[in-house]
Amino acid sequence: MGNSATSLAENTDIRKLYQAEARLRSDDQLWGDIDLIAWLLRDGDELDDEQRELLVIEREVYQWELYRRWDRGLTYPACDFGFARSEIERIRTALPIEAVIGLDVELKPRGKSLRGRCPFHSPSKSGMSLAVRPGHDGKWYCFGCGVGGDVLTWIMAFNHCEFTEALRRLAVMAGEPIPMRRRPQPPSNGPVREVVLR
Numbered sequence: 001m002g003n004s005a006t007s008l009a010e011n012t013d014i015r016k017l018y019q020a021e022a023r024l025r026s027d028d029q030l031w032g033d034i035d036l037i038a039w040l041l042r043d044g045d046e047l048d049d050e051q052r053e054l055l056v057i058e059r060e061v062y063q064w065e066l067y068r069r070w071d072r073g074l075t076y077p078a079c080d081f082g083f084a085r086s087e088i089e090r091i092r093t094a095l096p097i098e099a100v101i102g103l104d105v106e107l108k109p110r111g112k113s114l115r116g117r118c119p120f121h122s123p124s125k126s127g128m129s130l131a132v133r134p135g136h137d138g139k140w141y142c143f144g145c146g147v148g149g150d151v152l153t154w155i156m157a158f159n160h161c162e163f164t165e166a167l168r169r170l171a172v173m174a175g176e177p178i179p180m181r182r183r184p185q186p187p188s189n190g191p192v193r194e195v196v197l198r
């Protein structure tokens, strides 16, 4: 980007990409991303102007998408893979994120965050580019490759596994009961009960 003459046109394309992505995300995921971006803009001292600009555009697009849904009275199903939302939250917040990421990558304190080497891109360039915001609702982000998320996305990315597998692995690590998927009701001869979806 750098060159301001091309910047506008490129921004328009980037906006379209973010918009397409936003449509695929649940309300909760969008709120989570907005929260993550706010943290990065506040604490991301290594962000260059271009990265900062992109994050601002991404946040704007996601907020706009949430507003659009609210404005139209749309509900968007949380992407819960058949598990109860409360079960996912219980396991997601059972351990501080640094305890989980710390098993895979050596983390060192820097300011309010923790830093480590990112396992998702070639380490030669950016050194300690992996930032972890510690805590039970912690987040991670790599300033080198721009990947980030919460504890479940970390487990998915590091182990190349699906959401369900990541949730089960985390439950085992945390010593929490492994969540059961909700199953469809078996056929019954009784009166038909209305199924209320959240």
Ligand SMILES: [Zn+2]
Pocket (backbone or CB within 6 Å): 118, 119, 120, 121, 129, 142, 143, 144, 145, 146, 147
């Ligand atoms: Zn990286």
